[in-house]
Amino acid sequence: MRQVLLRLAAALPTLCGVVVVTFLLTRVLPGDTATYFAGPTASAEAIEQIRRELGLDLPLPEQFWRYVVALTKGDLGMSLTTGQPVRAEIATRLPASAELTLCALVLAIAIAMPLGVLAAVRQGSLIDHACRVLTTAGVSLPVFFTGLLLVYVFYFVLGWMPAPLGRLDAFATAPPQVSGFYLIDTLLAGDTGTFRAAAAQIVLPATTLALFALAPIARITRASMLAVLGSEFIRTARASGLSGPTVVITYALRNALLPVVTVLGMVFSFLLGANVLVEKVFAWPGIGSYAVEALIASDFAPVQGFVLTMAVLYVLLNLGIDLLNRAIDPRARHGA
Amino acid sequence: MKRRSFLKTAAGAAALATPSVRRAEAQGAPTRNETLLLVQEYGPNSLDMQGIGSAQPVNGVSLNCYDTLIRFKRKEFAEGITVFDRDNYEPGLAESWQVASDGMSATFKLREAKFHSGRPVRAADVKWSMDRAVTIGGFATTQMAAGSLEKPEQFVALDDRTFRIDYLRRDKLTIPNLCVTIPFVIDSETAKANAGGDPLAKDYLKNNVAGSGAFKVESWKPGTETIYIRNEEWASGERPKLRRIIARDIPSPSTRRALIERGDADISYGLPPKDFKDLADGGKVRVAAVPVPNAIWYVALNSALAPFKDVRLRQAVAWAIPYEKIMQAALFGRGTPMWGGPQKIDTVGWPVPSHYSYNLEKAKALVAAATGGAGFSTSLVFDAGSATIAEPMAVLVQEALGAIGIKVELNKVPGANFRGELNKKTAPMVINRFGGWLDYADYFFFWNYHGNNSIFNVASYQDKELDVLIDGARFTQDPAEYATKVKAMLERGMDQIPMVPICQPYHDVAMQKYIGGYHYAPPREPDFRYLTKGA
Known part of the structure; x- marks a missing residue:
C-alpha cells in the first residue's frame, strides 16, 4: 500500500508537467479560436467581444492561473464545438472508448497469445508462418481500411451484422448509466434484448481493432517464449521428465508473461486514444474522435482535458501493470 | 450542469421502476412507420440558433422546434420536392399581417397558440425574442440587420396578440428576413425563469428548447444523436405526419452511404458529390437535387x-x-x-x-x-x-x-x-x-x-x-x-x-423512395414538418 502511494506521489510531477505543456501547446497552435467561434459573419468588434468573453485577451500567465484554479475544482472547461462541459463529455465518451478497446484487447489476447505460444513451441512450422502472415497483415492494413472492408462484407453484402450506427441501434434505448459500459449496464438492468443489441454493435469495431492489436501481442509472446524456452531452467524441467504442457504453460509461459503484460498495457493505452478512424467508420462516440474534432476547431478545453485524462490513465495503467508484474514474478517485488 | 444531474436522477429512478416505466412507454409509442431515421455528419452544438457560435445544424432545431411570425410559402420543384417561394408568405404564429400604407411598419395579429410549456404565446414573447436577436451579437444580429431590423425600439407589443415592427427604412428584405431561422419566437417567461439572472437566458436556451414549434427535442446528446418528438398541440400549421425523428451523427461518409443503400437509414445528408452521383445513377434511392438558391x-x-x-x-x-x-x-x-x-x-x-x-x-x-x-x-x-x-x-x-x-x-x-x-x-x-x-x-x-x-x-x-x-x-x-x-x-x-x-x-439529399414531402428551406436543414413515410 505504501508502495502504491509512493508511486502515485511520484506521478504528480509528471502530471504537472503535462498540464503545463498541453496548456502551452494548445496556445501556440495556429488558428484563432475567437474568429472560428464568432462565425462567418462576425465583425471585428464581435470577435474582440468573444475574445474577452473567453478570456483569451488576458496575458498567458493569468490564463494559466485561471485554468489551474478551475482544474483544482475538477472543472475542465467548456467545449466550444459541442457547447457542453468537457468533464461531462469525457465522462460519457471515455467508457465508450474503454469498452470498445477492452473488448478488442480481450479478443486480441485470446487469439494472439495461444498463437504466439504455438509459434514459439513449433518454431519454423506452418503455424509459425501463419502467425507471421497474420501479424504482418494486422499491422500493415490501415484500421480504417479493415473497418470499411468488414462493414462492406458483413453488413453491406452479407447483412449478418447490424447497421454501423454507433453503440446501439437507433430504435433501442440506452441502459441507465452505472459503469458507462453498455455490455455491463444492460445486464445490470436485466435487459438482455438491449445487451444483445449492444454486443452485436461492438463485434465489428472490436474485431477491426483486435486485428491491429494482434501483431504486437503475438510477436512479443513468441519472442519472449523463445527466450524462456531456451533457458536453462526449462532444460532442467524437461530433463526432470515433466510433461510438455506443464513445462510450456506452468514454467515457460509464466516467466514469459512479464514483457507481454507490459506490452498489453502499452497497446491498451495506445488503442484507447488512437482508434479515431475506427470510431469514425463505426460512428462510435469515443474519446479519440472527440479530441481530434476539437483540435481541428482550435477548441482548447477538450484537447487539454483529453491529454490530461490520458496522462492520468497512463499513470494508473502503469501502476496496475507493475502490480500485476509483481504478482506474476516474485523477483519484481524486490527489484523496485 | 443542472439538466444533466436531473437526467441522471431521472435515469436512476427509471432503473428502479423499470417494468412500469417500460409499459407506460409502450402505450401508443410511435411506430417505425411514424419514426424517421436520419443520418448526418454532425448534429447541433446548441439548441439556440440566436446564440453565438451555433453551427449549421442548429438551424434545423430552429426550423422544427420554434415558430416564426410568418413563413415562406412552398412551391413545387419536382415530384415530391418543394422549395421555398421567396415572394409569397404564409401565416406562422401570426394569423394575419398588414404593412402600413406608408410602407414604414408592419402589424401582426397573433393566433391562439401555446408554447411547449403550455403558456399562451403573447406579443411580449415576440418582442423579447426580437430584442434578443438584435442585441445578442454575432451571426443573429448580423442576419437581422440584413433586413434592416437593428434596434429593440423597432419592436412594439401593442396588446397580448398584436405586434408591430417599425421600419428604419423601406427595405424589401424586412419581410422575407422574418421567415429565416433567426427571428424565432421564444417562451420568454420560461426562459427568464430558468436563466439564473442572465437577461438573455443564453445558457438555458443553449440546452433547452422553449418554443411553440411542431417538434420538441426529446433528447440531445451532442456528437451522437438528437431525437425530436411531435408537438401534438402545434397550432401554426397542419400536424406533421411523422411523430418521432432520430437524427444520428455518423461522421464517415462511406458509412452514411452504406446505411442509405442498405435501407437502414431513411434520409442521408451530406455525402461527397461522387456518392450522390452514384446514388442518383443507381436509382435505388431518390436524390433530391435542389440547386442552392443564391449560391x-x-x-x-x-x-x-x-x-x-x-x-x-x-x-x-x-x-x-x-x-x-x-x-x-x-x-x-x-x-x-x-x-x-x-x-x-x-x-x-x-x-x-x-x-x-x-x-x-x-x-x-x-x-x-x-x-x-x-x-x-x-x-x-x-x-x-x-x-x-x-x-x-x-x-x-x-x-x-x-x-x-x-x-x-x-x-x-x-x-x-x-x-x-x-x-x-x-x-x-x-x-x-x-x-x-x-x-x-x-x-x-x-x-x-x-x-x-x-x-x-x-x-x-x-x-x-x-x-x-x-x-x-x-x-x-x-x-x-x-x-x-x-x-x-x-x-x-x-x-x-x-x-x-x-x-x-x-x-443533395438522399432518401428512400417511400419518403415524401421533402421541402428545401433557406438554411438547408431538413424540415420534418412536411416529410411523410409511406410503407
Whole structure:
C-alpha cells in the first residue's frame, strides 16, 4: 500500500508537467479560436467581444492561473464545438472508448497469445508462418481500411451484422448509466434484448481493432517464449521428465508473461486514444474522435482535458501493470 | 450542469421502476412507420440558433422546434420536392399581417397558440425574442440587420396578440428576413425563469428548447444523436405526419452511404458529390437535387493587391479556368454550370452564368498585355473542410493557369484558420462557396462585392461605381429601376470579375423512395414538418 502511494506521489510531477505543456501547446497552435467561434459573419468588434468573453485577451500567465484554479475544482472547461462541459463529455465518451478497446484487447489476447505460444513451441512450422502472415497483415492494413472492408462484407453484402450506427441501434434505448459500459449496464438492468443489441454493435469495431492489436501481442509472446524456452531452467524441467504442457504453460509461459503484460498495457493505452478512424467508420462516440474534432476547431478545453485524462490513465495503467508484474514474478517485488 | 444531474436522477429512478416505466412507454409509442431515421455528419452544438457560435445544424432545431411570425410559402420543384417561394408568405404564429400604407411598419395579429410549456404565446414573447436577436451579437444580429431590423425600439407589443415592427427604412428584405431561422419566437417567461439572472437566458436556451414549434427535442446528446418528438398541440400549421425523428451523427461518409443503400437509414445528408452521383445513377434511392438558391462556387482574385489588381489578369484567369473539367472531376456534375452565358445580362436573378469560358488564346493574350509575357507566381487558398470539392478544383486551376504562365502554389488551410485567412484579406486567390439565405442578386453583391468590405468580399473588391448600383438596387421601390440597376450591376461585376463563378452547387439529399414531402428551406436543414413515410 505504501508502495502504491509512493508511486502515485511520484506521478504528480509528471502530471504537472503535462498540464503545463498541453496548456502551452494548445496556445501556440495556429488558428484563432475567437474568429472560428464568432462565425462567418462576425465583425471585428464581435470577435474582440468573444475574445474577452473567453478570456483569451488576458496575458498567458493569468490564463494559466485561471485554468489551474478551475482544474483544482475538477472543472475542465467548456467545449466550444459541442457547447457542453468537457468533464461531462469525457465522462460519457471515455467508457465508450474503454469498452470498445477492452473488448478488442480481450479478443486480441485470446487469439494472439495461444498463437504466439504455438509459434514459439513449433518454431519454423506452418503455424509459425501463419502467425507471421497474420501479424504482418494486422499491422500493415490501415484500421480504417479493415473497418470499411468488414462493414462492406458483413453488413453491406452479407447483412449478418447490424447497421454501423454507433453503440446501439437507433430504435433501442440506452441502459441507465452505472459503469458507462453498455455490455455491463444492460445486464445490470436485466435487459438482455438491449445487451444483445449492444454486443452485436461492438463485434465489428472490436474485431477491426483486435486485428491491429494482434501483431504486437503475438510477436512479443513468441519472442519472449523463445527466450524462456531456451533457458536453462526449462532444460532442467524437461530433463526432470515433466510433461510438455506443464513445462510450456506452468514454467515457460509464466516467466514469459512479464514483457507481454507490459506490452498489453502499452497497446491498451495506445488503442484507447488512437482508434479515431475506427470510431469514425463505426460512428462510435469515443474519446479519440472527440479530441481530434476539437483540435481541428482550435477548441482548447477538450484537447487539454483529453491529454490530461490520458496522462492520468497512463499513470494508473502503469501502476496496475507493475502490480500485476509483481504478482506474476516474485523477483519484481524486490527489484523496485 | 443542472439538466444533466436531473437526467441522471431521472435515469436512476427509471432503473428502479423499470417494468412500469417500460409499459407506460409502450402505450401508443410511435411506430417505425411514424419514426424517421436520419443520418448526418454532425448534429447541433446548441439548441439556440440566436446564440453565438451555433453551427449549421442548429438551424434545423430552429426550423422544427420554434415558430416564426410568418413563413415562406412552398412551391413545387419536382415530384415530391418543394422549395421555398421567396415572394409569397404564409401565416406562422401570426394569423394575419398588414404593412402600413406608408410602407414604414408592419402589424401582426397573433393566433391562439401555446408554447411547449403550455403558456399562451403573447406579443411580449415576440418582442423579447426580437430584442434578443438584435442585441445578442454575432451571426443573429448580423442576419437581422440584413433586413434592416437593428434596434429593440423597432419592436412594439401593442396588446397580448398584436405586434408591430417599425421600419428604419423601406427595405424589401424586412419581410422575407422574418421567415429565416433567426427571428424565432421564444417562451420568454420560461426562459427568464430558468436563466439564473442572465437577461438573455443564453445558457438555458443553449440546452433547452422553449418554443411553440411542431417538434420538441426529446433528447440531445451532442456528437451522437438528437431525437425530436411531435408537438401534438402545434397550432401554426397542419400536424406533421411523422411523430418521432432520430437524427444520428455518423461522421464517415462511406458509412452514411452504406446505411442509405442498405435501407437502414431513411434520409442521408451530406455525402461527397461522387456518392450522390452514384446514388442518383443507381436509382435505388431518390436524390433530391435542389440547386442552392443564391449560391456559387467561385475563385476570388484579390483586387486590392498586385497582381490581380490588374483587371486584365482577372479576366485572363476567367478565360483560363477549365470549367467543364472542374464540373466533372470535382463536382461530378452535381451543380448548374455558371459559365458561357451571354455578355448582355437580361435577368435580375442570381446566380447567372458569366460570359467567360475556357479559351486559352484570349487568356494568353491578356496575360501578355498585362505582364509583357513574363508570367508570375501566386498562391491559392482553400478550406481543408471542403477539400473534397475544393482540392480537385484547386489542382485543375493550378494546372490550367500554369499553361498561361501563372505559377500557382496551393495552400490548404484547416477550418479554424480559414476564416482568419479570409479576414486578413491578403490571399491572392481563394476558392470558396457563398450563398445568401435571401435570394436576391443585390443581396449577394452587397456581401461579396460591396466597398464596405465584409469578410465575404474575399476579393477585397472596391468600386464606387458598383457600390452606387448595389445600394440603388437594394433600396429602390420601383421595379423598373430595380431591374435596370441589377442588370447593370451584374454586367459590371462580370466585366470586372473579382470573383469568377464556377457553378451553382446542388443541395443533395438522399432518401428512400417511400419518403415524401421533402421541402428545401433557406438554411438547408431538413424540415420534418412536411416529410411523410409511406410503407
